[in-house]
Amino acid sequence: MTRPGHNVVISLSTYSQVPLLAEVYGIEGNIFRLKINEMAPLNPRYEISDVLIQKPATKRLTPCPGDTGTLVLKDDSGNLKFHISANPFKIDLSSEEEPVLSINSTGRLYFEHLQMPPKHRISKEEDVMTDPSQESQDDLGLWQEKFGKFVDIKANGPSAIGLDFSLHGFEHLYGIPQHAETHQLKNTSAGEAYRLYNLDVYGYKIHDKMGIYGCVPYLLAHKQGRTVGIFWLNASETLVEINTQPTVEHMLSQEGSVLAKQKVKAQTDVCWMSESGIIDVFLLMGPTPAAVFKQYSVLTGTQALPPLFSLGYHQCRWNYDDEQDVKAVDAGFDAHDIPYDVIWLDIEHTEGKRYFTWDKKKFPDPKRMQELIRSKKRKVVVITDPHIKVDPMYSLYSQAKDKGYFVKNNKGGDFEGVCWPGASSYLDFTNPKVREWYSGLFAFSEYQGSTDILFIWNDMNEPSVFRGPELTMEKNAIHYGNWEHRDLHNMYGFYQQMAAAEGLIQRSNGEERPFVLTRSFFAGSQKYGAVWTGDNKAEWGYLKISIPMLLTLSVAGIAFCGADVGGFIGDPEPELLVRWYQAGAYQPFFRGHATMDTKRREPWLFGEENTQLIRNAIKERYALLPYWYSLFYHAHVASKPVMRPLWVEFPKELETFDVEDEYMLGSALLIHPVTEPKATMVDVLLPGSEEVWYDFRTFVHWEGARTLKFPVALDSTPVFQRGGSVIPMKTAVGRSTGWMPRLPYELRVALDSQGSARGELYLDDGHSFQYLHQKQFLHRKFLFSAGVLSSSGADENGHYHSECVVEKVVILGINKQPSSVTASCPDMADTQVAFTYGSKTSVLRLEKLSLNVGVDWEIHIK
Numbered sequence: 115m116t117r118p119g120h121n122v123v124i125s126l127s128t129y130s131q132v133p134l135l136a137e138v139y140g141i142e143g144n145i146f147r148l149k150i151n152e153m154a155p156l157n158p159r160y161e162i163s164d165v166l167i168q169k170p171a172t173k174r175l176t177p178c179p180g181d182t183g184t185l186v187l188k189d190d191s192g193n194l195k196f197h198i199s200a201n202p203f204k205i206d207l208s209s210e211e212e213p214v215l216s217i218n219s220t221g222r223l224y225f226e227h228l229q230m231p232p233k234h235r236i237s238k239e240e241d242v243m244t245d246p247s248q249e250s251q252d253d254l255g256l257w258q259e260k261f262g263k264f265v266d267i268k269a270n271g272p273s274a275i276g277l278d279f280s281l282h283g284f285e286h287l288y289g290i291p292q293h294a295e296t297h298q299l300k301n302t303s304a305g306e307a308y309r310l311y312n313l314d315v316y317g318y319k320i321h322d323k324m325g326i327y328g329c330v331p332y333l334l335a336h337k338q339g340r341t342v343g344i345f346w347l348n349a350s351e352t353l354v355e356i357n358t359q360p361t362v363e364h365m366l367s368q369e370g371s372v373l374a375k376q377k378v379k380a381q382t383d384v385c386w387m388s389e390s391g392i393i394d395v396f397l398l399m400g401p402t403p404a405a406v407f408k409q410y411s412v413l414t415g416t417q418a419l420p421p422l423f424s425l426g427y428h429q430c431r432w433n434y435d436d437e438q439d440v441k442a443v444d445a446g447f448d449a450h451d452i453p454y455d456v457i458w459l460d461i462e463h464t465e466g467k468r469y470f471t472w473d474k475k476k477f478p479d480p481k482r483m484q485e486l487i488r489s490k491k492r493k494v495v496v497i498t499d500p501h502i503k504v505d506p507m508y509s510l511y512s513q514a515k516d517k518g519y520f521v522k523n524n525k526g527g528d529f530e531g532v533c534w535p536g537a538s539s540y541l542d543f544t545n546p547k548v549r550e551w552y553s554g555l556f557a558f559s560e561y562q563g564s565t566d567i568l569f570i571w572n573d574m575n576e577p578s579v580f581r582g583p584e585l586t587m588e589k590n591a592i593h594y595g596n597w598e599h600r601d602l603h604n605m606y607g608f609y610q611q612m613a614a615a616e617g618l619i620q621r622s623n624g625e626e627r628p629f630v631l632t633r634s635f636f637a638g639s640q641k642y643g644a645v646w647t648g649d650n651k652a653e654w655g656y657l658k659i660s661i662p663m664l665l666t667l668s669v670a671g672i673a674f675c676g677a678d679v680g681g682f683i684g685d686p687e688p689e690l691l692v693r694w695y696q697a698g699a700y701q702p703f704f705r706g707h708a709t710m711d712t713k714r715r716e717p718w719l720f721g722e723e724n725t726q727l728i729r730n731a732i733k734e735r736y737a738l739l740p741y742w743y744s745l746f747y748h749a750h751v752a753s754k755p756v757m758r759p760l761w762v763e764f765p766k767e768l769e770t771f772d773v774e775d776e777y778m779l780g781s782a783l784l785i786h787p788v789t790e791p792k793a794t795m796v797d798v799l800l801p802g803s804e805e806v807w808y809d810f811r812t813f814v815h816w817e818g819a820r821t822l823k824f825p826v827a828l829d830s831t832p833v834f835q836r837g838g839s840v841i842p843m844k845t846a847v848g849r850s851t852g853w854m855p856r857l858p859y860e861l862r863v864a865l866d867s868q869g870s871a872r873g874e875l876y877l878d879d880g881h882s883f884q885y886l887h888q889k890q891f892l893h894r895k896f897l898f899s900a901g902v903l904s905s906s907g908a909d910e911n912g913h914y915h916s917e918c919v920v921e922k923v924v925i926l927g928i929n930k931q932p933s934s935v936t937a938s939c940p941d942m943a944d945t946q947v948a949f950t951y952g953s954k955t956s957v958l959r960l961e962k963l964s965l966n967v968g969v970d971w972e973i974h975i976k
């Protein structure tokens with residue numbers, strides 16, 4: 115063992131026929147990294163770039179005395195200790211002498227070293243081979259694999275890697291999206307492992323471990339008192355096995371009334387296996403959920419701050435047929451008084467699925483159409499897929515062809531597959547030059563018919579290849595740098611969204627925030643926009659599973675996520691559609707979408723009663739946009755998910771650890787969507803014995819640590835405000851977010867058992883980067899304590915002029931009628947505030963206030 119600088123190098127020879135090199139790094143912020151590669155691989159093995167936002171800042175681990183054959187390192191600030199033994203190779207991590215996790219304690223370290231192909235080996239080893247024709251079939255099998263009609267010839271032969279981690283005391287694991295599965299990861303010992311392999315799966319099955327669309331090779335483990343994360347930085351096909359032994363109490367004996375018990379602590383073993391690349395794993399040592407979120411974002415970046423419009427409602431369909439159709443749908447929203455922000459155009463808007471073009475018959479004047487939408491202060495999103503029609507007359511194709519920008523097949527020609535346009539080649543977004551060129555295609559001068567209200571949707575970027583193995587690209591296709599597709603498959607979509615987002619930024623000379631929705635994703639995709647869960651079905655089960663699916667994406671760093679409202683495939687019954695709008699209104703990315711052969715389902719097509727219900731759901735979303743936007747700011751600067759599983763907010767409350775039918779929006783709202791047909795009652799868990807919870811609509815309150823039998827009608831989703839919070843809202847909604855900046859605010863103040871509350875409001879221009887470069891923003895905090903509600907700066911660096919006022923304050927949980935309420939601002943005489951108080955409800959309402967949102971003020975309640 116040697117110790118160059120900050121890392122430790124260990125030679126491992128027992129796990130592979132060649133020496134392996136293990137490097138151990140301490141990283142600032144309670145992170146630990148382990149890299150294992152062959153000491154001298156025959157060819158370089160793939161190492162991921164572009165996911166880590168910077169070279170992680172390593173820090174010194176101090177060696178301490180330990181047993182012979184063991185190296186003990188201490189991380190002074192994190193109270194962590196690493197016991198490393200080389201033979202057998204094992205690492206134990208402990209925190210203040212409490213064992214947290216062990217590496218390779220079940221001995222699953224696995225490393226297939228690169229070898230000469232069998233032929234070469236034979237010729238080289240001729241002298242020792244007695245009978246070369248007896249070359250074992252097994253050997254060949256490792257070099258080529260049959261998959262249906264496909265033969266995967268592996269350029270580098272077998273190259274798999276694997277490693278196990280034992281998590282001591284943990285039995286709750288989350289993460290490794292994307293699967294149509296529960297939020298809490300299941301034990302896989304009896305069935306299939308979780309598979310991380312990005313695939314296009316139309317109408318995917320629920321409760322399946324097969325990979326769909328995108329993945330993040332990152333999981334979190336949580337127990338009372340500690341949360342940790344394991345981030346396995348590898349983009350090849352990956353399997354994750356999870357084996358949990360829960361805590362058990364053994365009854366030892368019973369003598370009289372005395373019970374002798376022995377508690378055996380829970381342990382979960384996780385084994386990661388990937389097809390190629392190297393072992394590069396980050397251990398995020400928490401100890402809190404918030405600390406783990408932070409650690410992950412230090413590595414991969416935070417959620418991009420979305421433009422405000424993208425938090426509104428999106429109307430999509432495959433397809434809105436033509437300009438007339440777009441106009442009519444847009445007008446329908448106004449006629450029915452339903453807010454919406456964006457109309458979407460799917461693949462049919464193009465000239466024969468040639469992206470960046472328009473079907474001239476259907477969309478003869480795309481700019482005229484966009485000017486109409488602009489006049490409504492709304493936006494358009496169009497689709498651009500990564501496959502490019504093989505057509506020498508299509509300039510995008512011929513340019514990319516000439517420049518050599520397509521992924522290659524293993525014979526050196528351009529890879530060709532079949533997709534929507536027929537024969538297609540696939541842009542090699544892993545090449546920085548290709549990304550640069552692709553970004554340039556979004557320039558207004560390049561993209562004919564585009565304007566600055568046009569934003570982007572990346573679909574089919576797993577990549578989807580019809581008639582390809584599992585509907586994707588052959589693993590032996592060749593990318594930039596001569597890497598095989600197998601090495602980086604799971605990053606293909608990540609790179610496309612990266613290039614598209616960059617393109618939108620560039621077309622505005624760096625001034626405007628992009629919006630790009632992607633179907634495929636990887637660790638770090640949060641930096642480039644939003645993600646949705648692909649082709650779900652118009653069935654109740656898909657509505658229900660959308661919640662755990664989005665919670666899983668959220669804890670894996672992807673805060674801006676959503677599921678197709680209504681269900682993409684099939685025709686939802688009206689009740690399902692209504693319930694889906696009510697649920698979607700409280701999910702981060704809120705888009706109605708439907709496939710081609712479904713009936714039209716714009717919100718007003720199901721009778722006045724249902725229109726009213728959908729209208730209400732969408733309006734509730736718009737009224738809460740100040741809260742949503744503030745939460746996204748928080749996700750952007752402080753790494754906390756917007757949509758949070760209960761365990762994140764109540765990390766000590768065991769009964770929250772497996773909850774997935776309800777969740778928190780930020781720390782103030784608890785949402786329990788109705789996902790069953792004809793429901794009249796839902797069981798709502800109100801966690802926390804210290805908490806008070808208020809029905810968000812009736813203001814009735816309950817103390818926490820109980821399960822409510824909560825009656826539900828068809829008119830709403832159960833939503834509860836947590837005592838101790840202040841939620842900023844708008845008093846009214848507009849036809850889109852564009853009509854809302856001047857509308858006044860309402861503050862919902864819900865008092866905790868001590869009679870206090872706090873909350874925040876973030877606002878800026880909603881679309882540019884000036885919040886970043888010129889600090890043009892307002893970040894306010896509201897505090898209620900001892901009868902005084904105050905507004906003050908949460909971040910004095912920010913400045914933004916707003917005419918907007920706080921007009922209304924509703925305080926929940928005031929238990930006596932005040933005698934006077936006065937408001938005071940710095941440059942104004944104190945004024946009496948008119949109020950109404952309901953002694954039955956304990957609700958105090960202050961109306962007709964006119965307190966500028968950007969200045970400090972106080973309201974005194976006596």
Ligand code: MIG
Nearest residue numbers: 316432460461573633648649
């Ligand atoms: O499988 O572009 O998930 O949202 O409407 C069809 C057509 C291809 C799949 C996407 C879906 C989109 C559709 N696409």
